[in-house]
Amino acid sequence: MGCLLAVCLIFSCGKKEEAEQTIKLGVAGAHSGDLASYGLPSVNAAKLVVEKINANGGVLGQQVELLIEDDVCKPEVAGNTATKLISDGVDIVMGHICSGATKAALGIYKEANVVAMSPSATNPDLTLSGDYPNFFRTIPHDAKQAELQVKFATQTLKVKNVVILHDKGDYGKSQAELAKKYFEEAGVNVLLFEGVTPGAVDYSAIVTKLERQQPDLVVWGGYHPEASKIVTLMRKQRMDTLFIGADGVKDETFIKVAGEYAEGVYATGPKDISDNPMAKMAKEEHQNEFGSDPGAFFDAAYAATQALLNAIEKAGSTDYDKVINALRTEYVETPLGKIRFDENGDATGIGFSVYKVTNGQFIEEK
C-alpha cells in the first residue's frame, strides 16, 4: 500500500514538473447549451493546430497544453470561466465565442495581463471602444456586416421599406441598431424596430405585426434558433417577404431546423475562403480527425490559434507587451489569408459576403 502511494506521489510530482514547462492556451466558449454549435468547432480547431505544432517541437521549445473551459455563452458564467483559466495559469486565451460572454471575461483577463482572441465575437465596441487593449479577433466586427447588409439590400435587392427585429441580446441588438443607422442614412424607411424574447413558445404576434407593415425586407439581428422560428411562421402564414440575418443565422443548424422554409433567406457571413490552400488543408485535417465537416467559425478559430502561438514564438516569450506587439506587427499565414492585427485589435484583410440559402445550402452571392 505504502509502495503504491509512493509511486503515485512520484508520478504526480513528475507530471507537475512537466506541466510547468508547457505553454497553456485557454480555449473558452459555448461548448454546451443552445449555442454549442458555435463553440465546439473552435475547440476542434485549437486541438488540430496544437497537435501539429506540438509534433513539430512546440512553441519556443515547449509543448502547448490546452485548457478547455465552457461558458455556455452566458456572461454570468464567462466571468467564472475566465477566473478559472487564470487560476490554472493560462498564458493566452482563444475565445470567447459570444460577444456578451467575451465582454464579461475581458476585464478579468486585462487585470491579469492575459491576451484573448475571439474567432467569433463581433460586437464592435469590444475593439473600437479601446477599453480592452488585450483583445484581438479574427472576425470582422458587426459594423462591417451591417454596412454590407445595407449595401446589398439597397443596391441589389432595391428595398424601400424594412422591418428590423432583434433578440435584445448584446450581439443581436447592436447588430440591429447598426443596421437601422445605416438604413436610415441610405434613405430607407425603417417601419418597425423591435426586440423579441428569445425562447418564447410562439412568435405569431410579432409576425402578424410585421405582416401589417408590409415591408420589402425583414432584417434579423440575433442567432439562428429564433430566426428559424420567425421565418417558419412567416412562411406558414404565406408571407414571402425577404429575410436577411447576419453570421448568427449563417449556420448549418439554421437550414437543418427551418428546412424548406429556409430557402431564399439571406445571411451575411465571413467570406468564402474555400479556395485558400490552408483552409482546404484545415478542412481535410478536420475530416480525418473528427470524421465530419468543420462547423461555424472553424477557420477563424484555426487562424486565431495560429496567430496567438505565432505571436508567442516571434515575441520569444509569453510577456504581455511583447505578445501584443508581435500580434500587431508580424504577419501570419492562416486559412483566412495572411493576417496581422490593427491597433484596435481587428484582423486586417478579412471580410464578409452575402449568402443565400439555395437548395439547402448557403451559396455566396457574387
Add this chain to the structure above:
Amino acid sequence: MDFEFFFKLFLGGLTRGSIYALIALGYTMVYGIIELINFAHGEIYMIGAFTALIISTVLTMLGFPALAVTLIAVAAAVFYACCYGYTIEKIAYKPLRTAPRLSALISAIGMSLFLQNYVLLAQTSDFLPFPSLIPDFEFWEPYAHIMSAAEFTIIITTVLVMVGLTFLIKFTQIGKAMRATSQDKTMAMLLGINVNRVISFTFIIGSGTAAIGGMLIASHIGQINFYMGFIAGIKAFVAAVLGGIGNIPGAVLGSLVLGWTESFFTGYISSDYEDVFAFLFLVLILIFRPSGILGRAETKKV
C-alpha cells in the same frame, strides 16, 4: 384591415394561451390534489416532444403513412410521459408527502434539473428540427394566411382536453375520488378511497396532457431542444396562478388571459417589453384577487 389585424392578434393570443393551458392543466391538477408545485412538469412536456420526434422519425423511415405516424407518435408520447409522471411522483414526491412543503418543492426543482440534464446528455444540446406532424390540410388552405392548420389543431385539442377533463372530474368515479382527496386527504382515506392511486392517476393525466401539448407545439414551431420545457413551464405556472391554482377552468382562463395580454401588447405597443407587461398584469390581478381570477379565498382555521 384594422379589424383583421385585431382578429389575427386575437387568434395568435388564443393559440399561445391554448399552449399554456395544456401545460397549466397539469400544474393546477397536481396542486389541487396535493398542494405541490410540480416544477418537473415543464420537463414532462419536453420529454413528450422528444418521444414524439424519435417515434415519428423511426416510423417515417419505415414508410408508415402520415396519419398513422402522427397517431402512433402521439400515443407513444403520451404513454411515455405518463410513465415518467408516475415514476417521478413515486420517487421524488411520495416519500416527502408528510415532510414540510418546502422539502417537496426542492425535490421538484431537483427533478426538473435532473430531467433537463438527462435529456441534454442522452440526446443532444442542439436544436433539432421537428417534422410538421400536423399537415397543411387542403381544406384549410383558404384560411392559412390567417391561421395555420397547426394553430387551429392546437386550439381544438385544448378545448377537447378541457371538456374531457371537466367530464372526468365531474362525472366519473375516479373524478369523485379526486375531488374528495383534494378536499380532505385523511377523510377520503377513512372512507376507503385509495389516495395513493388517486394521486398517481392525477400525475398520469397531467403528464399526458403535457405530452400532447409538447408534441403540438413542437410541431407548430418546428424545433425542439432540451431547454424548451423551462420557459413554457414557467409561463404555464404563471397562468395557473393567474387563474387560481387548483382550479381547472381557472387554469385555462388564466392561460388565455396571459396569451392575449402578450399578443395584444406585442401587436399594439411593443414586443420589447412583452414579458414585463405580462408580469405587471399578473401582479395587478393578484393585488386585487390574491387567489387568482377564479380562485376561492380560503380561510384556514388555526
